[in-house]
Amino acid sequence: MIGIWQSHVDLFLIVAGVAMLLAFGLPLLVVPIRWARLFRWEVPQSQALVTFLGRSMGIFISIMAIFAFKAAQNPSYRPFLFDLMLWIFGGMIVLHIYGALRKAQPFTETIEIALWVVLSLVTLGFYPV
Numbered sequence: 001m002i003g004i005w006q007s008h009v010d011l012f013l014i015v016a017g018v019a020m021l022l023a024f025g026l027p028l029l030v031v032p033i034r035w036a037r038l039f040r041w042e043v044p045q046s047q048a049l050v051t052f053l054g055r056s057m058g059i060f061i062s063i064m065a066i067f068a069f070k071a072a073q074n075p076s077y078r079p080f081l082f083d084l085m086l087w088i089f090g091g092m093i094v095l096h097i098y099g100a101l102r103k104a105q106p107f108t109e110t111i112e113i114a115l116w117v118v119l120s121l122v123t124l125g126f127y128p129v
Helices: 006-030 032-038 048-073 075-101 107-126
Strands: none
Touching: 006 032, 006 048, 006 075, 006 107, 032 048, 048 075, 075 107
16 A cells, blocks of 8 residues: 555655645644634634744744655655654644543534544655655
């Protein structure tokens, strides 16, 4: 299973980069409070910290997306990027399971566990071996 679609890795990295930017990076960077409310988070009265953390995460995700575009053009970047993505996805799975067990997150975040598992499996399928 690992690397079975590696011949299409360029396309995967471009699609992954666009998806990262559109689904998470830019919304968190530009409208973090609206994004949080969309995912059913309770937003505190004082929004400064939430806005700062949301924008910080948006910058991080946007940089990951840009690196995905660069890795699509430069095969030597791919092993690092794929390892990083898999570690991040694994961390997100653990984080969301922990939040679900503690009942500390809205149901939309619990549903995201499946997203992170699927993203991990798809990423393994494109993994450059």
